[in-house]
Amino acid sequence: MIIVLKPGTTTKAAGELAEQLKETYGVQIHTSQGTQSTLLGLIGDTHKVDAEAISAYDIVESVKRVQEPYKKANRKFHPENTVIEVCGRKIGDGSLQLIAGPCSVESRDQIGGIARRVQAAGAGFLRGGAFKPRTSPYAFQGLRAEGLELLLEAKAETGMPIVTEIMSADHIDLFRDVDIIQVGARNMQNFELLKELGKLDKPILLKRGLANTIEETLMSAEYIMSGGNEKVILCERGIRTFETYTRNTLDISAVPVFKKLSHLPVVVDPSHAAGIPWLIEPLSLAAAAAGADGLIIEVHNDPPHALSDGAQCLTPDQFDKIAARILAAKKALDSLD
Amino acid sequence: MIIVLKPGTTTKAAGELAEQLKETYGVQIHTSQGTQSTLLGLIGDTHKVDAEAISAYDIVESVKRVQEPYKKANRKFHPENTVIEVCGRKIGDGSLQLIAGPCSVESRDQIGGIARRVQAAGAGFLRGGAFKPRTSPYAFQGLRAEGLELLLEAKAETGMPIVTEIMSADHIDLFRDVDIIQVGARNMQNFELLKELGKLDKPILLKRGLANTIEETLMSAEYIMSGGNEKVILCERGIRTFETYTRNTLDISAVPVFKKLSHLPVVVDPSHAAGIPWLIEPLSLAAAAAGADGLIIEVHNDPPHALSDGAQCLTPDQFDKIAARILAAKKALDSLD
Amino acid sequence: MIIVLKPGTTTKAAGELAEQLKETYGVQIHTSQGTQSTLLGLIGDTHKVDAEAISAYDIVESVKRVQEPYKKANRKFHPENTVIEVCGRKIGDGSLQLIAGPCSVESRDQIGGIARRVQAAGAGFLRGGAFKPRTSPYAFQGLRAEGLELLLEAKAETGMPIVTEIMSADHIDLFRDVDIIQVGARNMQNFELLKELGKLDKPILLKRGLANTIEETLMSAEYIMSGGNEKVILCERGIRTFETYTRNTLDISAVPVFKKLSHLPVVVDPSHAAGIPWLIEPLSLAAAAAGADGLIIEVHNDPPHALSDGAQCLTPDQFDKIAARILAAKKALDSLD
Amino acid sequence: MIIVLKPGTTTKAAGELAEQLKETYGVQIHTSQGTQSTLLGLIGDTHKVDAEAISAYDIVESVKRVQEPYKKANRKFHPENTVIEVCGRKIGDGSLQLIAGPCSVESRDQIGGIARRVQAAGAGFLRGGAFKPRTSPYAFQGLRAEGLELLLEAKAETGMPIVTEIMSADHIDLFRDVDIIQVGARNMQNFELLKELGKLDKPILLKRGLANTIEETLMSAEYIMSGGNEKVILCERGIRTFETYTRNTLDISAVPVFKKLSHLPVVVDPSHAAGIPWLIEPLSLAAAAAGADGLIIEVHNDPPHALSDGAQCLTPDQFDKIAARILAAKKALDSLD
Numbered sequence A, B, C, D: 001m002i003i004v005l006k007p008g009t010t011t012k013a014a015g016e017l018a019e020q021l022k023e024t025y026g027v028q029i030h031t032s033q034g035t036q037s038t039l040l041g042l043i044g045d046t047h048k049v050d051a052e053a054i055s056a057y058d059i060v061e062s063v064k065r066v067q068e069p070y071k072k073a074n075r076k077f078h079p080e081n082t083v084i085e086v087c088g089r090k091i092g093d094g095s096l097q098l099i100a101g102p103c104s105v106e107s108r109d110q111i112g113g114i115a116r117r118v119q120a121a122g123a124g125f126l127r128g129g130a131f132k133p134r135t136s137p138y139a140f141q142g143l144r145a146e147g148l149e150l151l152l153e154a155k156a157e158t159g160m161p162i163v164t165e166i167m168s169a170d171h172i173d174l175f176r177d178v179d180i181i182q183v184g185a186r187n188m189q190n191f192e193l194l195k196e197l198g199k200l201d202k203p204i205l206l207k208r209g210l211a212n213t214i215e216e217t218l219m220s221a222e223y224i225m226s227g228g229n230e231k232v233i234l235c236e237r238g239i240r241t242f243e244t245y246t247r248n249t250l251d252i253s254a255v256p257v258f259k260k261l262s263h264l265p266v267v268v269d270p271s272h273a274a275g276i277p278w279l280i281e282p283l284s285l286a287a288a289a290a291g292a293d294g295l296i297i298e299v300h301n302d303p304p305h306a307l308s309d310g311a312q313c314l315t316p317d318q319f320d321k322i323a324a325r326i327l328a329a330k331k332a333l334d335s336l337d
Helices: A011-025 A051-055 A108-120 A145-158 A169-175 A191-197 A214-226 A254-261 A270-274 A277-290 A316-334 B011-025 B051-055 B108-120 B145-158 B169-175 B191-197 B214-226 B254-261 B270-274 B277-290 B316-334 C011-025 C051-055 C108-120 C145-158 C169-175 C191-197 C214-226 C254-261 C270-274 C277-290 C316-334 D011-025 D051-055 D108-120 D145-158 D169-175 D191-197 D214-226 D254-261 D270-274 D277-290 D316-334
Strands: A002-005 A028-033 A038-043 A060-064 A084-086 A089-091 A097-101 A125-127 A162-166 A180-183 A204-207 A232-236 A266-268 A294-298 B002-005 B028-033 B038-043 B060-064 B084-086 B089-091 B097-101 B125-127 B162-166 B180-183 B204-207 B232-236 B266-268 B294-298 C002-005 C028-033 C038-043 C060-064 C084-086 C089-091 C097-101 C125-127 C162-166 C180-183 C204-207 C232-236 C266-268 C294-298 D002-005 D028-033 D038-043 D060-064 D084-086 D089-091 D097-101 D125-127 D162-166 D180-183 D204-207 D232-236 D266-268 D294-298
Touching: A002 A011, A011 A028, A011 A038, A028 D028, A028 D038, A038 D028, A038 D038, A051 A060, A089 A097, A097 A108, A097 A316, A108 A125, A108 A145, A108 A316, A125 A145, A145 A162, A145 A169, A162 A169, A169 A191, A169 B169, A180 A191, A191 A214, A204 A214, A214 A232, A214 A254, A232 A254, A254 A266, A254 A277, A254 C277, A266 A277, A270 A277, A270 A294, A277 A294, A277 A316, A277 C254, A277 C277, A294 A316, A316 C316, B002 B011, B011 B028, B011 B038, B028 C028, B028 C038, B038 C028, B038 C038, B051 B060, B089 B097, B097 B108, B097 B316, B108 B125, B108 B145, B108 B316, B125 B145, B145 B162, B145 B169, B162 B169, B169 B191, B180 B191, B191 B214, B204 B214, B214 B232, B214 B254, B232 B254, B254 B266, B254 B277, B254 D277, B266 B277, B270 B277, B270 B294, B277 B294, B277 B316, B277 D254, B277 D277, B294 B316, B316 D316, C002 C011, C011 C028, C011 C038, C051 C060, C089 C097, C097 C108, C097 C316, C108 C125, C108 C145, C108 C316, C125 C145, C125 C294, C145 C162, C145 C169, C162 C169, C169 C191, C169 D169, C180 C191, C191 C214, C204 C214, C214 C232, C214 C254, C232 C254, C254 C266, C254 C277, C266 C277, C270 C277, C270 C294, C277 C294, C277 C316, C294 C316, D002 D011, D011 D028, D011 D038, D051 D060, D089 D097, D097 D108, D097 D316, D108 D125, D108 D145, D108 D316, D125 D145, D145 D162, D145 D169, D162 D169, D169 D191, D180 D191, D191 D214, D204 D214, D214 D232, D214 D254, D232 D254, D254 D266, D254 D277, D266 D277, D270 D277, D270 D294, D277 D294, D277 D316, D294 D316
Parallel strands: A097 A125, A097 A294, A125 A162, A162 A180, A180 A204, A204 A232, A232 A266, A266 A294, B097 B125, B097 B294, B125 B162, B162 B180, B180 B204, B204 B232, B232 B266, B266 B294, C097 C125, C097 C294, C125 C162, C162 C180, C180 C204, C204 C232, C232 C266, C266 C294, D097 D125, D097 D294, D125 D162, D162 D180, D180 D204, D204 D232, D232 D266, D266 D294
Antiparallel strands: A002 A038, A002 A060, A028 A038, A084 A089, B002 B038, B002 B060, B028 B038, B084 B089, C002 C038, C002 C060, C028 C038, C084 C089, D002 D038, D002 D060, D028 D038, D084 D089
8 A cells, every 4th residue: 555645744744654554554664755745655464454544644645555455355365266066056167157037036837937948948047036126116026035935946846056136134034045145236335234144154146236346346245255254256237337228338347357356256147237138148158258157147938027127038938049059159168278 | 108119010019019008007008100110108107117017028119208207206296395304403495404423433522522513613413423334344334333322422412413324224223313314325225224214204314326316316215205204305425437536426416406306305415425625615515506405524523533434524623614604605695595 | 209298288389399390300290198298209200300409499398219310320221231341351241350450650660560470360450550649748649640651561561451540630631541540439529520531432440439329429420421431340449437447348238239220340449448458358259259340459569668558458479379269269159150 | 656566576677677767767766665566656757657658567567646647737836826818808817707608600690699698698708609519410510610700790799709619620720710719528639639729829618528537638738738828728518427317417526626636717518517408507506606717608599499409508588597696696605705
């Protein structure tokens, strides 16, 4: 961490600040005297140093981080890929896992039928929303506890592990048999929820927030990991930009960047990123080519009558074709290595 | 609501969709046949119509809303300003309320001392964080329940009503004596929390999310209001943009736009928007001139040793001068009406 | 185009506006009377209708476009892909063209040496900047006319057609032997320049602006095409967002969206999008998988001593490996069709 | 400027780089050896040091600027406000100049009539577009040279100095009698144009680009100033964000930030920022309160028939009232100092 002092700061004031930082944070300080400004370089483990607090000193012009503020999620301290195993399926080992299913669980027939179809098409995990974050209070809010039951029935029938979203720490008990708990984009910085998930021994699929940076996403992973639960899967699902043709802008660069900065697996959600069914295939191929460990794709047997997000769903027939193409492309790309 | 059908849609298919919409939503349909596309106009109360579901029909090219999707927060259905009264102070009646205090409550002396200073300077409300949303799990997380106690002691001493942030519905019981409960930007779409707050009879200060539109903010207000609690105060606190000089970009236009679209009071938080103490005065003056009903300003007796967000705090001495200038400016502007 | 009238508009006023629109634009009008608002649907060719002017009427609440405002660039009116042929190389025919070379032309040896290396590695086009748009007036501004001479010499030697950026209509005469003229992101809405390029019979590579939508990019293509020059190549090169890890955010969705909305070829510039050399390979693979017709990649023999943008350049050795991987991946993906 | 070297860089390699930087840029180097990384601090005048080139070295992890990259526009080197005088009117002296007129000049009667009205209402400058940057090639492109003639006639009649936009360096001769030449947002980084304007002795009103940072805007001012023309007026006119209710998002913070970083005058264009007439008054009041030196406001005698941007125009009657309120508010605020 580098502290830039304001022009005109006296040597005495700079020295006092340096002493104080040494004592507070146990770091070493190197001072560089420039023609216009003096720099203090903090040496040692600075990931707990509060840059904001230092910025508040009168004599400080700016504070610049050199080290990343996350540690457990950081590849520097954990060079090998984290591989998460769920019911015999591996995420993060170089394979491409397909996670598919409807936006919302709506009925036993619906979730069961879709589960069988996506399984036949090559999906390894079943997704489905029981608790639904909806912008409007007047929109369908999910079947909630009943939806979880139906998901577990579909798992019992097909053997597919299930992925579903949690919206409040209050519901954790209901999620005890869920295989992967999803944290949605709108809750990525719901820190009270993250802390509770950090106490579990269960994989957490953490979606990047609509307006959150790559670093902030890793800090939210750090929340979960620092609590003891290191099974975090990162998910890029599009960020909010000025472009309105797509619902969000898929930040494809985030895939290789997350893989570089962190050892955690990375999956991509092309359905929510685009909000347009015909974009799912090209975005899935792009994600696979960029190194994603998995894809989350919405599939609904009857999109116009879906109770949420129908506009972005594939039908099972469409998914058949697209999954085949994606898996073939993955195989073709792997054969080049 | 207008539904644009794809070119080549048959009259029969268009008619079937129209019938179905009539039945499902109880609306009337007007059909316009263009040279390139057919339009269906939905007539009636469309705020519960699910535009996403309609978009999923094969024959639908796009869906465009005409009416706003919120009703209780909508000025069209509630033309007079909502005025919220707390301990004899009014928010929304044309006056400018100053809400001031430290980012975090740190000790009895700190909060008590600051309370007396900001009260003397003209603030009507005391703010202070007990539960703190921090990007890093290694940063100070607030005194939590103890912080609430200290705030209530400061209220008992000074008579100032208190404003403090809630981070989980689990904590609602702890907030029973809080005067105004704040929902932070990161929880603006924590819908489970909003629903619980909708059951209270207590003012909620709802901060706009970093990447949320004006309409989404009003939809979150609608969540609270549709639950029965109509005492919502909107807060503009800066949005996330590409500009990095300021921490966020204060969207000053949101003040008059919120006032036009909604009857709810609107306050501005220049401290979080800018993240820079010397910007608080010009941004506060701008907010007052644009019609804000209040300002939330961070004040700390010792910014460099603040346990959170010290970099953006004013000292009590600075606040004295700035509050005086803001209140004088408000008076001068009011005298022109 | 749909015009939403304000609540309370009289039938008479609506009728007068309808009459006026019919006369001015030669369109038909369908009127839908809703419970809260009246809609006017414009039927006919509306791409020349000025939505802004209509919005200015007192009785108009909003105007919503149904048809795209571009015609020559629109796939609806030109269903087949445009294929642009340059010196026997085709862009837009389903193949993947590599366009490679240094950010700036610096000397005869430099550009000649790089040209031979990238040609050997599989590039079909040589790029190099002679006129350089630099944020700082103190940065190297390019060799200008001399740079063009050196590029043409490299073309004479290697037979590679050249791609280079124009910054002012004043320089068009200097570009008469250039094979593809590039319009940079900062000039995408330099309409005086676009108009002049519309008078040429030469391919124009049009880069999307940093903050321009997909539609605006197509409107800038329309400027060139409406002047008579239909040889436009679109280029996605990253947009400006709040994310700061990458220089810009590559909008990978723009590739399939441009291909859907328009018949023009689409190339991707991963070097400028990312600003980081190790991201060029994954982003290139993603672009190829998403359907791009070409890639523009910066290669410099000595990145640290490059006179501009060295930080994002590959060395020729790095390009050898990456080009081989990209071309093999393209072949593998093509074999799946 | 601080250079962070990659972990594991040898002392020898660091020393060689340091030597090279000393020679190339004439700076001094301070080296700080951390536990994880080594820092090089560049001391001296670094505004011409090319951070990109340094980033390209294999051993360099990142480069962080400490000094601003602009010099002539920098308040540190020119502490007093620049005051620009035009026909006896001063911009930058603490007063608030109103610049008003139609988006486009359309006819002698139109521009003359509006000029007389806005002058009577308190405007000191007449604005009007002769060369118009329009997104669509099918939209009205301005009267061009004839428009400039009509503006000069209106000036001759009323004595009001005129402000009008240039779109190409080719047209500079036509602008010889224009009082203030405007550079539009889309041309803010048309560097060839900026260089030519730097050779004139005439005020330039430089609009911030839609996606340009405050620093980039100052760098564009630096282009003009480094050419010899120091009469630059900065203009905040809204930036592009995800919010769609307003056409752009007025970055009100840019006003005090520009004034802090630079000595140049700052004006605000609420008409283009908002795109909504009823927002002009609150945004103008906010701009005045935040310290703007002037306002540019669009006024048209017949907005629905305006040939461009009618939707955001005020009528002369509306301008009368708003100008009176703004000038009264400015007076009231000034009386507090």
